[in-house]
Amino acid sequence: MGKTAQLNAAVLGASGYTGAEMLRLLAMHPDMTITAATANSLAGRRLESVFPHLNGVFDGEMVRLEDANFSNVDIAFSCLPHGTSQDAIAELPSNCRVVDLSADYRFRDADLYASVYGREHLNAEATRSAIYGLTEFARLSLKDAELVACPGCYPTATLLCLLPVAAAGVISKQNIIIDAKSGVSGAGRGLKEGNLFCEAAEGLHSYAVGTHRHAPEIEQELATRFDADLTVTFTPHLVPMTRGELVTIYAELSAGETVETVHAALSEQFKDEPFVRVRPLGDLPPDTRHVRGTNRCDIAVFKDRAEGRVIIIGAIDNLIKGSSGQALQNANVMFGLDETKGLDFLTPLFP
Template sequence: MSTKLKAALLGASGYTGADLLRLGVLHPQLEFTALTANTHAGKPLGAVFPHLDGLGLPQLQQTDDMNWDEFDVVFCGLPHATSQAIIAEIVENHDRPRIIDMSADYRLRDPDSYQKWYGNKHIAPHLQQKAAYGLSEHYRDEIKEARIIACPGCYPTAALLALIPLAKAKVVDAADIVIDAKSGVSGAGRGLKQNTLFAEAGESLSPYAVASHRHSAELDQEISLAAGQDVVVGFTPHLIPMSRGELVTCHLKLAEGHTATDVRERLKASYDNEPFVQILEDGVFPSTNMVRGSNLCKINVFEDRIPGRVIVIATLDNLVKGSAGQAIQNFNIAFGLEETTGLQQVALFP
């Protein structure tokens, strides 16, 4: 493909929007021709994100000023509820562009589940049939055809990459899954919140949304599909005092007759040919500094000291593989490009 595809980014003043641009400006087939940030409309991007100054990107503008027919793809980095209305307007009234949504608005297949977890009724549930759940490694065929690609949340991306192959193969008991998850403060967004102030979050590790985090709905949905049974997952997120990075520790009960070796072999068989998912060598502990700034997810398996149980640990960068990087990976899949295009950054260390 010689001609660049024209892209718009809605919500360019957020952390995920910034990382999408950081990655996307070097993508050989992608050209950002419009960026929106309603509260910063009229400003150059460098006034909001100095590290993105001087890249020739367009000035920020209002979403209402967009001409959707000008774009091949729209990346949506807006909050939930805001996204669904704009996406519905585009899809119902325009033959193009395709939508890659980084919000939660089209992730849940059941509109009632969306209302339960997000507190408001979905205004366009009929469009769910046009949406694919954008977990790249597991839904490529759906992503290739979908008008709307709903990128998973960061926690579900890490946990589901670790768990879907195991649930499908029935090497673990899907009814007994406990996920202990930790993420850097960028996962909470760029808005002013007391718990993410430096004096509050620095030198402090704290749980939040205990037994009520919205990403639980995605975890239940996708693991239930993989396992072929209704599943409710134990999931507790924690805020850790660093900017980016995520690590999930999954405590699992082995299915009868299976071992930790079976778990490792199933994961290796699932991901041996995947460019962005790596099963580490036996005994190597995943850590966030292995993946920082990259589109990688690294996983390993450990036999628990409790007989009949296993521990699976996965790590990724919440802003890259957990959001913006996965969005570009899905863009590549959707438009028939080499999947690794624009995503071959080596992890940053230290």
């Protein structure tokens, strides 16, 4: 078999956390070369002057989006904020296939996007046809995709836990409760008072209670498995750690179902997956330290002391499986590459 042709990759929004992580992962990919990195406010700066740990990753200066050369780019990873991302993607040439890490193309309904994010969508047709890139459930669609919307970090962890059991009919769509916790990097690199060390350290707090933007995204995807609309209770919390995400999900068992059948549905779905591990019944609960620095998701199932309910717990690294790693996993599938390329560091960073 001949050598795989090298793919040229561009990273839009290289100065943020997801952009930096995207560049780090691409640097380890044997079949992708970084040919452009944009960062409007830091244009003219070399990457290592902003992120010293990325010294040697990209030999060039970061440039403004309009000054970047996309003529030979095969895949563009947009790591820009919502709203900004769709503006940038609209300007890319047709030779660029796109993986968008923002929220701009996650909703198939442009009106729903507008109501959740407070901005009219530029291209209702594009968001309707974009592929929702939860890789384990999107492979067939990804192969021919021109535009892929990476799920949010909370939806990634939540949907990996819930989609298989919803499809199998072993849980009810009623009264699903999602208690979610994330490290501070999930809020991005922008200067925000709540993310200052003195504000975030040595404490734990909930935020966007009853209003978080990821809840409608979770509901959109679950509705396709339940074949019915539903509403979930979703509450996120900020944990004083850099990275990591843990979701604890409480659900009602369907009539005649047990914790064992829930576990069986998850185990069957993910038995051959390289990045999702379902722990044996009775094993320890997932811990963010057990997936830190990897593209893995760890899932475990427990019996609730409340009769007829089950507890499902999932852990991911929000910057990798919840963002840049999943984006690269999607790109691998899009171009017919081994799905684990650039992501085959299976051992987490511990301690």
